[in-house]
Amino acid sequence: MAVAETVFARGNVSVEELAALTGVSTMTIYRDLAALEDSGMVQRHRGRVVALASSLHEADADFRLQQNTSAKKSIASAAAALVPHGSSLMMDDSTSGIWLLRAVADLGSMTVVTNSLLVANEIASARSAKLVVTGGEYQPWAHAMMGQYVTEQIASMHADFCFLSASGIAGLSCYHPYQAFAEVKRAMMRSAHTSVLLLDHTKMSRRALFKFADLTDFDHVVVDSGLDPDLVARLREAEVSLVVADPPG
Structure with missing residues (x-):
């Protein structure tokens, strides 16, 4: 449907913008939004309609930045301890990376x-910090550059660390809804000496389409204390290099 396609293409949009972009009445938009909310595809947030994460879509970056903040702060604190003075870091569009920078x-x-661009x-x-921003095609909902030009630039560099996240986990594999984003993550892992996955526990119950790595491919997988202890034990048995952050203080 036009309303759903517009919300997912833009990440977040007002009802008035939806009416102008789709050419349908606000009454129709509100009816369609109600159905989309009931199905868990969108949410109204601060006067705007926001696309939520699913197996086929990722949520708007501004919205994601405000979700699970307590868990992300604890993960960031634990991950920051891994980074020595003077390191070079590769960071993708994962909002957990913003909390890392603050830590x-x-x-x-x-x-x-x-x-x-959020980073x-x-x-x-x-x-x-010295900042290097890649080129590429701008994706407004992610506030990030994507495409072949990004991966080519990343391939021409080498960093001490890369810090990434995943949209969903299935078994021991990491997934993202969009192929281009999965390719950027793989490129950063190839171009970094040490790869670190920042993973809040809510990602363990999500699914996405494109695999970009296994958990065992990472030098460190930093999780929050909300991860089920039995799952922590199983991941360690599978030789995942797991760092469990302290509970929020």
Whole structure:
């Protein structure tokens, strides 16, 4: 349906913008939105309609940044302890990376390579760290650059670390709804000496379409304390290098 396609293409949009873009009445839009909300595909948030994550779609980056913040902060604190002074970091559009930047004590000594404008703006606003932003095709809902130009640039570099997240986990494999985003994650893993997955426990119950790695491919998988203890034990038995963050203080 036109309303759903427009919301997922843009990530978040107002009802008035939907009416202008689709050419249908606001009454029809509200009826369609009610059905989409009932199916868990969208949510109304701060006066805007936001696409929610699913096996085929990822949620808007601004919306994701405000979700599960307590878990993401604890993960960021544990992950920041892995990063020595003066490191170079590759970071994709994962919003967990924003919390990591806020947790790193000496960010000014770092060099950050990213395809994410949220990451870039976070560094620019703090006037810290050397920043390298890739080119590529801009995806508004992700606030990030994507495409072959991104992966080619990443392939031409080498960093000490890459920090990524996953939209969903199935078995021991990591997935994302969009192939282009999965390719960026794979490229960063190939171009980094140490790869780190930032994974809040809600991702364990989600599914997505494109596999980009196995959990065992990462040097560290940092999770929050909300992950089921039995699952923690099973992952460690499978030789996943798991770091469980301390509970939020």
